Amino acid sequence: xxxxxxxxxxxxxxxxxxxxxxxxxxxxxxxxxxxxxxxxxxxxxxxxxxxxxxxxxxxxxxxxxxxxxxxxxxxxxxxxxxxxxxxxxxxxxxxxxxxxxxxxxxxxxxxxxxxxxxxxxxxxxxxxxxxxxxxxxxxxxxxxxxxxxxxxxxxxxxxxxxxxxxxxxxxxxxxxxxxxxxxxxxxxxxxxxxxxxxxxxxxxxxxxxxxxxxxxxxxxxxxxxxxxxxxxxxxxxxxxxxxxxxxxxxxxxxxxxxxxxxxxxxxxxxxxxxxxxxxxxxxxxxxxxxxxxxxxxxxxxxxxxxxxxxxxxxxxxxxxxxxxxxxxxxxxxxxxxxxxxxxxxxxxxxxxxxxxxxxxxxxxxxxxxxxxxxxxxxxxxxxxxxxxxxxxxxxxxxxxxxxxxxxxxxxxxxxxxxxxxx
Numbered sequence: 001x002x003x004x005x006x007x008x009x010x011x012x013x014x015x016x017x018x019x020x021x022x023x024x025x026x027x028x029x030x031x032x033x034x035x036x037x038x039x040x041x042x043x044x045x046x047x048x049x050x051x052x053x054x055x056x057x058x059x060x061x062x063x064x065x066x067x068x069x070x071x072x073x074x075x076x077x078x079x080x081x082x083x084x085x086x087x088x089x090x091x092x093x094x095x096x097x098x099x100x101x102x103x104x105x106x107x108x109x110x111x112x113x114x115x116x117x118x119x120x121x122x123x124x125x126x127x128x129x130x131x132x133x134x135x136x137x138x139x140x141x142x143x144x145x146x147x148x149x150x151x152x153x154x155x156x157x158x159x160x161x162x163x164x165x166x167x168x169x170x171x172x173x174x175x176x177x178x179x180x181x182x183x184x185x186x187x188x189x190x191x192x193x194x195x196x197x198x199x200x201x202x203x204x205x206x207x208x209x210x211x212x213x214x215x216x217x218x219x220x221x222x223x224x225x226x227x228x229x230x231x232x233x234x235x236x237x238x239x240x241x242x243x244x245x246x247x248x249x250x251x252x253x254x255x256x257x258x259x260x261x262x263x264x265x266x267x268x269x270x271x272x273x274x275x276x277x278x279x280x281x282x283x284x285x286x287x288x289x290x291x292x293x294x295x296x297x298x299x300x301x302x303x304x305x306x307x308x309x310x311x312x313x314x315x316x317x318x319x320x321x322x323x324x325x326x327x328x329x330x331x332x333x334x335x336x337x338x339x340x341x342x343x344x345x346x347x348x349x350x351x352x353x354x355x356x357x358x359x360x361x362x363x364x365x366x367x368x369x370x371x372x373x374x375x376x377x378x379x380x381x382x383x384x385x386x387x388x389x390x391x392x393x394x395x396x397x398x399x400x401x402x403x404x405x406x407x408x409x410x411x412x413x414x415x416x417x418x419x420x421x422x
Contacts, residue, residue: 003033004285004370009328011368015397018287018326022366025401027289028306029390030377032402034070036283037373041074044275047257051264053271054120056100058238059085061276061374062284066393066402068092071279077120079238079274083110090117100235100272102149102199104129104170111136114144120272121145123197123235125172130181137190146185147195147235148178152216171199175220182229193229195272196221199237202277207255210239214263221267234267236260238274242281244320244371253278277374284373286311287326290365291343300338302357304367307342308349309383311369311376315348323351326366329358340367344384377403382411 003014011018013033021031044055056077059068063085068078069092077098078089089099096117101110104125114122115137124130124146137144151172173181178196185191198217200209217234224231240256243249264271288306295301313319323340336359342349351369361367377391388406392399 002039003036003283006328011324011326013285013394013399016394016399018285018368019366021392021394021399022287022289022326025390025392026405027287027366028304028310029287029392029405030284030372031287031368031392031394031399032067032280032284032373034283034393034395037067037070037280038074040279040283041071041076043253044257044273044278045074047254048261048264051261051271052269053260053264053273054098056098056235056272056274057279058274058276059089060378062280062376062378063088064377064391064393064402065092066400067280068094077272079276083107083113086110086114086117086119096120100147100197100274102197102274108132108136112140115140115142118142119145121147121194121197121233121235123147123149124181125149127173127177127181130185134185134188134191138188141190143190143192145192145194147193147197147231147233148173148181149197149199150175150178150217150220152198152200152213172197175216175223178220179223179227182224183227186229193231195231195233195235195270196224197235197237199235199239199274201239203241204239205241205243205249205252207252207259210236210256210259213237214259218263218267221269231269233270233272234263235272235274236263238276238278240275240278242277242371244281244322246322279374281374282371284371284376286369286372286376288367288369290361290363290367292363293338293361300336302338302340302355302361302367304340304342304351306351306369306389307344307384307386308346309344309381309386310342310389311351311372312379312381313372313375314351315346316379321352321372322370323355323357323367324370325357325361326368329360334359344386382406385411387411 056079058079072093078094080086081103096119099119102123149172288304292303308315337354340351390405391403393402
């Protein structure tokens with residue numbers, strides 16, 4: 001997190017002290033560094049220079065329009081899984097011919113809109129979906145670009161809830177079934193076979209799963225060629241993880257990008273990768289304020305104003321995120337261990353256990369949760385009737401509220417009471 005650092009024991013985001021932002025924006029709020037987002041994108045883009053590689057940002061990681069706009073200006077594509085995400089990507093300036101549409105449950109409306117926009121490709125995940133896309137393309141008399149997502153039955157090594165490439169997962173089809181779908185698609189005048197797709201999971205920190213899956217997708221392409229089916233795109237998915245802990249772990253970025261470059265040069269096909277977490281995770285923090293301190297015989301607690309509705313990863317995935325102070329105390333020897341918990345009426349509303357903080361911290365002091373730019377705000381909810389919190393973007397010495405706080409009255413306006421209750 002090079003663009004979040006302490007200067008004179010005060011946390012800065014780029015050139016702005018975070019406590020200055022806290023004076024203008026009420027906590028809790030998400031805070032992003034635009035420079036960090038662009039640096040992360042450039043780190044990949046520079047390594048692929050001279051290769052036919054499309055970086056299709058996984059919009060689900062963080063779908064804020066301002067972030068999409070930053071990436072669009074850099075030439076990024078988009079991996080989307082809903083019409084809402086596709087609409088956001090298009091409005092942010094990402095062209096249709098750089099958009100891939102993934103997901104197992106595409107609706108007829110979503111498919112129709114994507115066909116009309118002539119997106120780069122659909123990543124088809126079932127026989128029935130294939131038939132519906134063909135039917136809707138025929139009705140519109142527009143050729144739909146398609147790829148079939150194959151399920152390679154590979155263990156990615158991450159949390160089971162973010163595994164997507166095993167036979168027991170809901171994603172994709174077997175290689176044998178995919179071959180049958182491709183042969184059927186070959187005979188349709190309204191389908192244009194352009195690629196093969198594979199995605200094995202998220203937060204992958206070892207090279208072995210990538211190497212195994214890349215071998216399988218290449219082998220599958222050779223099977224297609226035996227059936228006289230030629231493709232132009234290999235979509236190898238995303239999944240490149242980041243280090244959330246304070247411990248040093250091996251960085252596989254160089255090995256991963258070399259593997260992608262190698263398959264690009266060897267196959268002479270367009271390679272599509274779908275990074276999300278890698279681009280935005282370490283570009284965001286969640287700023288929160290201490291409401292109360294309490295203790296019992298077993299634990300010391302700090303209760304903050306950010307809850308699991310704002311940031312669900314620890315409750316959902318047992319995700320570990322470091323929690324630190326916005327302003328460091330000079331006496332580093334007077335530290336204690338606290339469980340940082342939120343205000344939601346759920347035992348699971350624990351941000352982290354045993355955070356090491358200065359014991360002098362008080363009600364009203366500010367803390368922050370590290371590396372929450374991916375799957376933080378995007379997965380937030382209004383549980384306990386709490387409004388969605390603001391998002392703030394920093395660029396050098398400027399900051400802007402890129403999403404206003406959703407007030408309680410805002411979602412009450414969406415609800416209607418039937419006359420028979422009145």
